[in-house]
Amino acid sequence: MDATLQFITITISMITGLISYAIAGNKGRTGSSQALWFSIGFLFNLFGIAASLLISNVKVCPSCKESVKSDAILCKHCGSKLEAQNTA
Numbered sequence: 013m014d015a016t017l018q019f020i021t022i023t024i025s026m027i028t029g030l031i032s033y034a035i036a037g038n039k040g041r042t043g044s045s046q047a048l049w050f051s052i053g054f055l056f057n058l059f060g061i062a063a064s065l066l067i068s069n070v071k072v073c074p075s076c077k078e079s080v081k082s083d084a085i086l087c088k089h090c091g092s093k094l095e096a097q098n099t100a
């Protein structure tokens with residue numbers, strides 16, 4: 013592969029990776045989960061972005077720090093009551 017073409021391909025992958033990363037972050041994904049979305053966007057480009065748009069919003073349970081759906085009122089991990097919030 014031509015070096016310039018390779019550079020352009022990697023640059024586009026970086027951009028789509030960052031877009032997927034930003035969308036996942038907006039949906040409450042943090043840390044390794046958000047980093048994974050960078051990889052998905054990097055590898056699958058527009059398909060990675062499309063996939064990140066389809067994931068549900070999550071929030072972090074204040075009691076056990078596990079991710080739960082943003083509209084959950086009970087934590088599925090520890091059973092704590094959560095405040096319903098709509099981040100969509």
Ligand SMILES: [Zn+2]
Pocket residue numbers: 073074075076077078087088089090091092
């Ligand atoms: Zn919990």
